[in-house]
Amino acid sequence: MNDLEYLGxxxxxxRIKRKLTQTRYSQATGYSQSYVSKVELGVIVPSADYARKCDLVLGTNGLFARLRERLLERGHPSWFAPYAKMEAEAEEILIYxxxxxxxxxxxxxYARALFRAGHPHKSDEWxxxxxxxxxxxxxxxxxxxxAHLWAIVHEGALHPVVGDRETMRDQLEFLVRATEMPSVKLQVVPFSIGAPPGNDPFSLLDLPTGRSVVYTDTALGGQMSEDEERVQSCRGMFDLLRAEALSPRESIGLIRKIARETHG
Known part of the structure; x- marks a missing residue:
C-alpha cells in the first residue's frame, strides 16, 4: 500500500466510524460521490479544500490536512514538493x-518513457x-x-516520438481530449513563427490568497520565486506567447494532424 492509498x-x-454513507458524506463535504470514492480508493490526491472539509465533518482536528501535506512532501523530490503543494491549491495555472x-x-x-530516459539506472518501482x-x-x-489551466507548448514538443509511436499517438490524442474540459486551454507555438518570444519553460501559479509564484526547472532542480518583478516578467512573456501561438482551435487541428502522421 502506497501513501496515497493509506490516506484514502x-x-x-x-467516515465509516461516523456511520456516514458516501452519499451523505459527499453532501456534507460539498464534493461529488465520485470524487469521494476516488480519494478513498487512492486514485487521486485530495485537494487542500477537501482535506479541510473532511477534518471539519469528521472532527479530526486537521489530521487529514496534515496527512495530505506529508503525502505531497514525500511523493515528490524535496525541491518539487513545495511547488506540487501550491499547484494543487492554485486557482489558475499558466504553463509554457x-x-x-x-x-x-x-x-x-509518456511520463514513464520520460522518467526512464532521464533515469536509466533507477528501479522499476522508483x-x-x-x-x-x-x-x-x-x-x-x-x-x-x-484550477484553470492555460498551457502553451512549442510545436517542437509534439514531434519527437517519446517511448514509441503508439505511446506518442496516444499522448497527442489525450491532449485533444483534455481540451474538452472547461478548465483547460491549450495553444501551440508553431515552427513558422521562427524564434519564440520565450526560450525557457516556466509555470506561473495564481493562488487563492492573491499570491503568484513562478517556477522554472534547472539541471540542479526547480526554482520558485514570488518576486513581483520576475512574476510580471513571466506573465508578460506568457502574453506574448499567447499572441504568437495558434488559436486553441487551430492548435487542436495541428495536434490531430501530427497524431495522424504518427500512425504511419
Missing amino acids: GELKAA RLSTLPGLLQTPE IEQRVKNRVDRRATLEESNP
Whole structure:
C-alpha cells in the first residue's frame, strides 16, 4: 500500500466510524460521490479544500490536512514538493513548455518513457512511483472547483516520438481530449513563427490568497520565486506567447494532424 492509498483508507475508516454513507458524506463535504470514492480508493490526491472539509465533518482536528501535506512532501523530490503543494491549491495555472509536454497533461506511458530516459539506472518501482505522482497531480483539474489551466507548448514538443509511436499517438490524442474540459486551454507555438518570444519553460501559479509564484526547472532542480518583478516578467512573456501561438482551435487541428502522421 502506497501513501496515497493509506490516506484514502484512513479517510474511509473515519467516515465509516461516523456511520456516514458516501452519499451523505459527499453532501456534507460539498464534493461529488465520485470524487469521494476516488480519494478513498487512492486514485487521486485530495485537494487542500477537501482535506479541510473532511477534518471539519469528521472532527479530526486537521489530521487529514496534515496527512495530505506529508503525502505531497514525500511523493515528490524535496525541491518539487513545495511547488506540487501550491499547484494543487492554485486557482489558475499558466504553463509554457518547449521540448516536452506539461506534466499535468501527460499520459502514464509518456511520463514513464520520460522518467526512464532521464533515469536509466533507477528501479522499476522508483519509476512507477514517479509516474503515479505525476498523474495524481491531474486531480486539481478534475475536482468540483478545478484550477484553470492555460498551457502553451512549442510545436517542437509534439514531434519527437517519446517511448514509441503508439505511446506518442496516444499522448497527442489525450491532449485533444483534455481540451474538452472547461478548465483547460491549450495553444501551440508553431515552427513558422521562427524564434519564440520565450526560450525557457516556466509555470506561473495564481493562488487563492492573491499570491503568484513562478517556477522554472534547472539541471540542479526547480526554482520558485514570488518576486513581483520576475512574476510580471513571466506573465508578460506568457502574453506574448499567447499572441504568437495558434488559436486553441487551430492548435487542436495541428495536434490531430501530427497524431495522424504518427500512425504511419
